[in-house]
Amino acid sequence: MADKHWYTRHKGILILLPSLLLTAIFIYGFIGSSFFFSLTNWRTLAVDLSLRDPLWQTYAEMLAMPRFQADLRNTLVFTILFIGFAITIGLGLAILLDRQITGKGFFRNTFLFPYALSFIVTGVVWRWIFNPETGINLFFDILGINQALEAAGFDPLAPGWTTDPTIVFSVNQLLSHIWPSGNAFQIEWGIPVALIPVAIAATWQLSGFVMAMYLGGLGGISPHLRDAARIDGAGEFRLYRSVIIPMLNPITISTLIILIHVSLKIFDLVFSMSGVGPGFATDVPAIFVFEMMFKAARYNLGAAASIVMLVASSLIIVPYLMHTFKNRE
Amino acid sequence: MRINLLLVVLFLSACQSNNQADLKKQVEVFSWWTSGSEAAALESVLETYRALYPDVEVVNASIAGGGGSAARPVLQTRLIGGIPPDTWQTHHGAELMGQYVAPGFAASLKDLYAAEGWHELFSPSLIDMISNDGEPYLVVLNLHRSNTLWYNKPVLTEYGFSIGESLDIDELFEILEQLNTTDVSPMCMGDTGIWATGIMFENTLLGTIGPDRYLGLWNGTTSFMDTDVMEAIRIYDRLLDYLNSDHAALSWDQAADKMASGDCVFYSMGDWAYGEFIRDGLQENIDFGWVAHPGSDGIHLLVTDGFTMAKDAPNPQETLNMLRVMGDRVVQEDFNLLKGSICARNDCDRSRFGPYLQWAMDEYAKGVAVPTVIHGSAAPADFQQALNDALTDFVVRRNKEAFAKTLANEAKVSGFGS
Numbered sequence: 214m215a216d217k218h219w220y221t222r223h224k225g226i227l228i229l230l231p232s233l234l235l236t237a238i239f240i241y242g243f244i245g246s247s248f249f250f251s252l253t254n255w256r257t258l259a260v261d262l263s264l265r266d267p268l269w270q271t272y273a274e275m276l277a278m279p280r281f282q283a284d285l286r287n288t289l290v291f292t293i294l295f296i297g298f299a300i301t302i303g304l305g306l307a308i309l310l311d312r313q314i315t316g317k318g319f320f321r322n323t324f325l326f327p328y329a330l331s332f333i334v335t336g337v338v339w340r341w342i343f344n345p346e347t348g349i350n351l352f353f354d355i356l357g358i359n360q361a362l363e364a365a366g367f368d369p370l371a372p373g374w375t376t377d378p379t380i381v382f383s384v385n386q387l388l389s390h391i392w393p394s395g396n397a398f399q400i401e402w403g404i405p406v407a408l409i410p411v412a413i414a415a416t417w418q419l420s421g422f423v424m425a426m427y428l429g430g431l432g433g434i435s436p437h438l439r440d441a442a443r444i445d446g447a448g449e450f451r452l453y454r455s456v457i458i459p460m461l462n463p464i465t466i467s468t469l470i471i472l473i474h475v476s477l478k479i480f481d482l483v484f485s486m487s488g489v490g491p492g493f494a495t496d497v498p499a500i501f502v503f504e505m506m507f508k509a510a511r512y513n514l515g516a517a518a519s520i521v522m523l524v525a526s527s528l529i530i531v532p533y534l535m536h537t538f539k540n541r542e
Numbered sequence: 543m544r545i546n547l548l549l550v551v552l553f554l555s556a557c558q559s560n561n562q563a564d565l566k567k568q569v570e571v572f573s574w575w576t577s578g579s580e581a582a583a584l585e586s587v588l589e590t591y592r593a594l595y596p597d598v599e600v601v602n603a604s605i606a607g608g609g610g611s612a613a614r615p616v617l618q619t620r621l622i623g624g625i626p627p628d629t630w631q632t633h634h635g636a637e638l639m640g641q642y643v644a645p646g647f648a649a650s651l652k653d654l655y656a657a658e659g660w661h662e663l664f665s666p667s668l669i670d671m672i673s674n675d676g677e678p679y680l681v682v683l684n685l686h687r688s689n690t691l692w693y694n695k696p697v698l699t700e701y702g703f704s705i706g707e708s709l710d711i712d713e714l715f716e717i718l719e720q721l722n723t724t725d726v727s728p729m730c731m732g733d734t735g736i737w738a739t740g741i742m743f744e745n746t747l748l749g750t751i752g753p754d755r756y757l758g759l760w761n762g763t764t765s766f767m768d769t770d771v772m773e774a775i776r777i778y779d780r781l782l783d784y785l786n787s788d789h790a791a792l793s794w795d796q797a798a799d800k801m802a803s804g805d806c807v808f809y810s811m812g813d814w815a816y817g818e819f820i821r822d823g824l825q826e827n828i829d830f831g832w833v834a835h836p837g838s839d840g841i842h843l844l845v846t847d848g849f850t851m852a853k854d855a856p857n858p859q860e861t862l863n864m865l866r867v868m869g870d871r872v873v874q875e876d877f878n879l880l881k882g883s884i885c886a887r888n889d890c891d892r893s894r895f896g897p898y899l900q901w902a903m904d905e906y907a908k909g910v911a912v913p914t915v916i917h918g919s920a921a922p923a924d925f926q927q928a929l930n931d932a933l934t935d936f937v938v939r940r941n942k943e944a945f946a947k948t949l950a951n952e953a954k955v956s957g958f959g960s
Contacts, residue, residue, distance in 0.1 A: 492938030509927030
């Protein structure tokens with residue numbers, strides 16, 4: 214009887230224990246060991262766990278590497294482009310589909326379909342689409358656009374897409390004015406042209422998912438509210454701008470969080486579509502981690518970069534989680 | 543009760559799989575040879591082994607990916623995790639020594655070399671590159687030459703050029719300059735894999751500073767900031783001006799096809815390109831020709847493939863037998879005819895090989911062989927990656943001073959630079 218009593222009292226903990234244990238080992242334990250490796254001298258296949266002197270030297274070296282600086286820039290630019298495109302297109306599709314058009318189910322599934330694919334598949338397909346020799350550049354010839362341009366005395370259109378090393382809207386000049394030590398950057402801060410096709414491919418894959426999120430949100434808005442707004446004299450545009458989109462804010466925040474962490478961790482799409490790109494124009498931290506760990510065997514450097522990735526994701530996720538918990542209380 | 547039954551079943555099946563392992567002996571050969579000619583060449587070796595040892599199961603654990611880029615991560619994980627394959631493919635030099643010998647993953651093959659008399663049959667400079675403290679650790683199957691300058695013969699003839707036995711860098715630039723006014727691209731390149739432009743860099747480096755200074759880069763007596771190295775970087779930078787404009791979208795073999803079809807003319811590339819030309823149906827000395835990369839006549843920039851033996855090989859005897867087969871003369875001849883490279887042994891029958899490979903044998907026989915950094919033989923893996931990264935940056939930004947400074951610094955960090 215006493216045993217049974219004990220069991221009832223601690224049932225919750227007992228049931229949770231296995232998963233707590235696994236989480237402690239396989240998530241927090243491994244985060245801890247990665248952090249530890251990032252502070253050591255382990256940079257060949259021979260394991261060397263002596264601590265570096267000074268302790269943070271690996272991080273200092275990494276931040277001084279032009280490649281890692283380019284990775285940080287690319288992550289930032291990619292996140293903004295990708296999320297901008299995906300949210301706009303996803304919301305647009307959701308609003309269109311919410312308007313009781315014929316074939317709604319068909320379109321919803323069509324737009325959602327890319328989400329079911331693996332990023333590797335998307336990457337390979339879009340790699341061919343944006344191949345400057347065989348991809349959509351051929352359409353510029355087939356549709357006669359290039360012939361028309363040449364006739365008018367312009368150069369034919371032949372974008373290099375993912376092979377184009379140019380950085381547009383460089384802000385280095387501006388940066389050096391407002392932040393003198395910004396000169397320490399060895400790279401151009403701007404939008405790498407080669408990243409745009411990658412952002413398009415990611416948008417193609419995930420805008421269907423954004424649409425589904427918004428469709429769920431739109432379904433939850435009562436028709437009475439719309440009627441009330443219309444009676445108050447709101448036009449369709451005003452109805453969306455002032456009533457419906459503000460009511461979708463919680464959905465927007467959840468979607469943003471999900472998309473940002475996809476974007477911070479992205480590896481497979483970029484790896485299969487463009488690799489590191491010309492002059493690291495499409496390199497991302499996850500590829501850096503992979504190459505430093507497994508090609509260069511610089512385990513400390515790879516671990517340091519993965520810790521930076523973790524911190525970057527936490528900066529987004531932790532405030533969100535705190536906010537959610539606070540609301541529940 | 544049900545759980546007990548499950549355990550019994552599990553236990554029985556575990557016993558059974560153990561028994562199966564006892565019944566049939568195995569040898570696991572780990573490589574990155576999966577493409578057409580490579581896979582066929584490897585298969586010819588494994589076939590000979592199977593014929594000699596019919597009761598041993600040969601496990602061909604190959605993982606696709608050029609230069610072992612996908613295979614090495616798997617291998618590293620298996621080695622550190624303590625489940626090594628019996629034997630695995632590696633390049634000679636720093637990759638073998640730093641990755642596998644120094645951490646204690648590879649076993650010495652001293653007894654095998656002594657028993658087979660291989661010290662007489664492989665050249666001393668090669669033995670030296672695979673040995674640590676006088677003990678060899680690798681059986682080398684084939685030798686590739688990295689520093690060859692290929693050219694499309696009909697296109698050059700069309701524009702009125704003919705190339706002799708050798709070409710110096712000024713003559714090359716003169717031809718490139720004149721070709722630049724025509725429709726064809728003077729130089730070929732396909733650097734989606736950055737190592738392809740790295741080959742042109744390393745060939746230019748060797749051709750400009752010579753073998754002794756080149757070797758000095760890897761032991762700290764030459765610095766990447768020295769004037770002759772800077773001159774090599776300047777020449778490489780000039781060569782980049784003559785590339786086909788779509789080089790960043792092509793792989794090295796697509797660039798070889800481009801040369802074969804006459805869209806570009808010169809290609810500084812290792813002789814794995816030779817296999818590509820032959821496959822494209824080109825005739826040696828008629829459709830394409832070759833010289834040593836300017837300045838590197840009589841020097842062989844070596845890219846080798848060889849096999850080690852794991853220190854904790856699960857099947858040591860079978861592994862030794864496999865390595866013995868790989869060192870056999872006829873096996874090496876058959877393998878290299880399929881792979882498009884030359885034998886590591888000195889006594890292969892040269893009449894079985896075509897004009898280019900005979901030329902490569904003669905060049906190798908001159909005795910000056912130096913290791914490649916692009917394929918991991920000259921410097922540790924971390925420097926190899928750093929060089930690839932510096933090249934990725936350089937081909938876009940073309941900052942010669944920053945490039946030299948980065949390399950000098952990385953050499954220091956890696957532990958061999960001065």
